[in-house]
Amino acid sequence: MQPFRKHTGEVVPLDRVNVDTDQIIPKQFLKRIERTGFGEFLFYDWRFAADGTEKSDFALHDPRYSKATILVAGKNFGCGSSREHAVWSLADYGFRVIIASAFADIFANNSLKNGLLTVTLTEPQVAEIMRRAAHTASYRLSVDLEKLTVEDDQGFSATFTMDDFARHCLLNGLDDIGLTLKHETAIAAYESKHPVRPEMSAILPGR
Amino acid sequence: MAPRTLFEKIWDAHLVSSPEGQSPLIYIDLHLVHEVTSPQAFDGLRTNGRRVRQPLRTVATVDHNVPTTPRGLPIADPIAAKQIEALQKNCREFGVPLFDIDSPEQGIVHVIGPELGITQPGMTIVCGDSHTSTHGAFGSLAFGIGTSEVEHVLATQCLPQKKPKTMQIDVRGRLLNGVTAKDLALGIIGRIGTGGAAGYVIEYTGEAVRKLSMEARMTLCNMSIEAGARAGMIAPDETTLAYVQARRFAPKGKDWDNAVSAWQTLATDPGGKYDRVIEIDAASLAPFVTWGTNPGMVVPVTERVPELASFAQESDRRAAEQALSYMDLQPGMPMEQITVDRVFIGSCTNSRIEDLRSAARVAKGHHVNPKVRAMVVPGSQAIKHAAEQEGLHRIFLDAGFEWRESGCSMCLGMNPDILQPGERCASTSNRNFEGRQGRGGRTHLVSPMMAAAAAIAGHFTDIRNWRFN
Numbered sequence: 247m248q249p250f251r252k253h254t255g256e257v258v259p260l261d262r263v264n265v266d267t268d269q270i271i272p273k274q275f276l277k278r279i280e281r282t283g284f285g286e287f288l289f290y291d292w293r294f295a296a297d298g299t300e301k302s303d304f305a306l307h308d309p310r311y312s313k314a315t316i317l318v319a320g321k322n323f324g325c326g327s328s329r330e331h332a333v334w335s336l337a338d339y340g341f342r343v344i345i346a347s348a349f350a351d352i353f354a355n356n357s358l359k360n361g362l363l364t365v366t367l368t369e370p371q372v373a374e375i376m377r378r379a380a381h382t383a384s385y386r387l388s389v390d391l392e393k394l395t396v397e398d399d400q401g402f403s404a405t406f407t408m409d410d411f412a413r414h415c416l417l418n419g420l421d422d423i424g425l426t427l428k429h430e431t432a433i434a435a436y437e438s439k440h441p442v443r444p445e446m447s448a449i450l451p452g453r
Numbered sequence: 454m455a456p457r458t459l460f461e462k463i464w465d466a467h468l469v470s471s472p473e474g475q476s477p478l479i480y481i482d483l484h485l486v487h488e489v490t491s492p493q494a495f496d497g498l499r500t501n502g503r504r505v506r507q508p509l510r511t512v513a514t515v516d517h518n519v520p521t522t523p524r525g526l527p528i529a530d531p532i533a534a535k536q537i538e539a540l541q542k543n544c545r546e547f548g549v550p551l552f553d554i555d556s557p558e559q560g561i562v563h564v565i566g567p568e569l570g571i572t573q574p575g576m577t578i579v580c581g582d583s584h585t586s587t588h589g590a591f592g593s594l595a596f597g598i599g600t601s602e603v604e605h606v607l608a609t610q611c612l613p614q615k616k617p618k619t620m621q622i623d624v625r626g627r628l629l630n631g632v633t634a635k636d637l638a639l640g641i642i643g644r645i646g647t648g649g650a651a652g653y654v655i656e657y658t659g660e661a662v663r664k665l666s667m668e669a670r671m672t673l674c675n676m677s678i679e680a681g682a683r684a685g686m687i688a689p690d691e692t693t694l695a696y697v698q699a700r701r702f703a704p705k706g707k708d709w710d711n712a713v714s715a716w717q718t719l720a721t722d723p724g725g726k727y728d729r730v731i732e733i734d735a736a737s738l739a740p741f742v743t744w745g746t747n748p749g750m751v752v753p754v755t756e757r758v759p760e761l762a763s764f765a766q767e768s769d770r771r772a773a774e775q776a777l778s779y780m781d782l783q784p785g786m787p788m789e790q791i792t793v794d795r796v797f798i799g800s801c802t803n804s805r806i807e808d809l810r811s812a813a814r815v816a817k818g819h820h821v822n823p824k825v826r827a828m829v830v831p832g833s834q835a836i837k838h839a840a841e842q843e844g845l846h847r848i849f850l851d852a853g854f855e856w857r858e859s860g861c862s863m864c865l866g867m868n869p870d871i872l873q874p875g876e877r878c879a880s881t882s883n884r885n886f887e888g889r890q891g892r893g894g895r896t897h898l899v900s901p902m903m904a905a906a907a908a909i910a911g912h913f914t915d916i917r918n919w920r921f922n
């Protein structure tokens with residue numbers, strides 16, 4: 247996994263609440279069997295008209311935000327379907343950080359596994375960032391995971407919290423399957439006390 | 454020992470390790486796998502030279518992509534066919550049992566787990582699908598995960614998990630006639646909001662919940678995720694045991710007796726503490742219909758589309774405005790005047806035999822409105838056959854409903870069953886998000902009875918006034 251320490255980049259505001267993963271990546275793009283190449287389908291139905299032409303009024307197509315790597319949105323971002331494709335499409339499109347006042351659990355988990363940082367700030371802080379992003383040309387934020395801060399160069403400054411272990415993994419780009427496998431003794435001990443039930447062996451064809 | 458909740462008992466029993474400074478590692482008893490969220494996970498195993506640690510704790514089926522036209526026809530969509538083939542190949546290579554497209558056990562993953570007796574009380578269950586919460590109806594801890602976590606569980610049979618908080622939703626009194634578990638779920642989400650239970654595991658308690666059948670409990674737990682909850686659960690009782698006993702993969706003989714003794718200890722102890730408690734008066738609930746683009750945007754069928762001024766928060770008001778524009782509805786419009794073009798009875802929320810029976814009871818002796826196209830998609834092959842044994846398919850077909858093969862179908866429209874732009878649908882599924890059932894499609898969530906009634910009337914109508922034949 248790509249480690250995350252600090253990132254400075256331009257900000258695009260997506261002023262909507264409850265942005266669900268069906269919007270982030272519509273189902274017709276879930277049929278790929280790879281992890282890559284989802285960026286072009288990000289927010290597809292919001293970005294493109296039915297005939298495939300770009301909708302110029304959607305924030306991601308606003309030339310002011312064309313270089314954005316930080317997305318700021320309303321509460322409950324990433325709700326709905328568990329599809330990790332949503333995170334892959336955001337990351338593939340070039341986003342490194344999503345800022346919102348609340349995230350759906352599964353989305354936040356999926357983000358962690360892919361080095362995409364989700365930063366939870368208060369509603370007034372999110373509103374302030376959106377206001378600044380809408381009114382300042384090339385509005386930039388610096389997000390520092392070591393110091394747990396979000397800052398711009400016009401005096402905005404906020405701190406956020408994050409689970410220590412999740413932060414440790416992100417900072418170091420750790421593969422958590424590898425970490426879990428370090429507990430092999432404990433896993434094997436658990437399994438010897440809790441064997442698979444005999445009925446289940448009948449589930450395999452040919453047994 | 455201090456009194457514990459149902460959730461805490463299952464959590465404690467599955468702790469493999471609580472390493473200092475890390476998330477606790479919990480053991481996963483059952484991992485359900487389907488074609489859409491697994492290919493990248495199996496690929497990851499291959500890249501890293503890992504195997505599936507516990508193939509017999511892993512069960513796969515195909516549901517999301519499969520066409521609901523007669524089995525045996527080739528799959529028209531080549532990309533869907535490729536994804537289904539990828540799962541077949543992965544299951545073969547890694548030794549994972551698969552209920553394939555032509556198998557009599559095939560069905561929606563959350564329908565077949567319980568139906569086959571694979572889902573049992575006290576288990577930890579995960580699946581790369583958010584509606585895994587369904588299995589909590591059996592008093593198990595069941596939650597949806599992303600593809601990276603699917604890979605994690607395949608490789609280690611464990612997951613590092615931050616311990617969630619607990620919420621009790623205590624449903625007092627009894628549901629009135631015509632008010633179903635679906636309406637209860639919608640009523641709860643309407644009250645606490647789509648993010649209202651984020652970070653929590655819900656335990657549903659109270660007289661109204663105890664009275665629910667297993668099918669209805671599954672509907673209720675299924676929708677927990679739509680309130681943002683990690684999982685929903687209901688303590689096992691006689692209803693649970695009666696459902697599980699004698700199912701194909703349920704424990705047998707002495708194993709059954711031992712399992713029952715263990716399951717009977719799962720209920721929350723008197724004095725068990727929840728982080729949050731919500732009380733619901735069952736008798737205050739009515740049949741609900743959603744008007745917007747998330748399941749929390751919901752009102753009783755007898756009411757009107759809300760006025761924008763009724764939203765206290767600016768962000769909610771704007772969301773409502775966007776939703777009404779997408780749904781092409783005006784504030785103040787009576788819900789019963791909204792006409793529908795399509796009706797979908799199916800999905801892991803409402804495609805079980807009891808759902809089909811209740812819809813058939815409404816449909817019997819009536820005819821689908823000529824302007825409406827209505828389809829019934831059973832949740833599994835087993836349900837389809839059971840319904841045909843009972844003659845339910847005759848009632849539906851005579852009334853003008855389509856009777857299809859099992860799968861997720863129009864719940865998410867990954868197969869050819871989709872809405873056309875602008876079409877309005879009464880749906881028994883769980884999500885009314887923009888474009889969920891097809892780009893530009895407009896979804897209203899309802900119970901199976903309300904969906905069948907809308908198909909016949911051509912518009913939403915209060916099931917409590919229905920003329921049953």
Ligand code: SF4
Nearest residue numbers: 584800801861864865
């Ligand atoms: S029926 Fe719908 S919600 Fe259920 S598993 Fe299938 S796609 Fe997901």
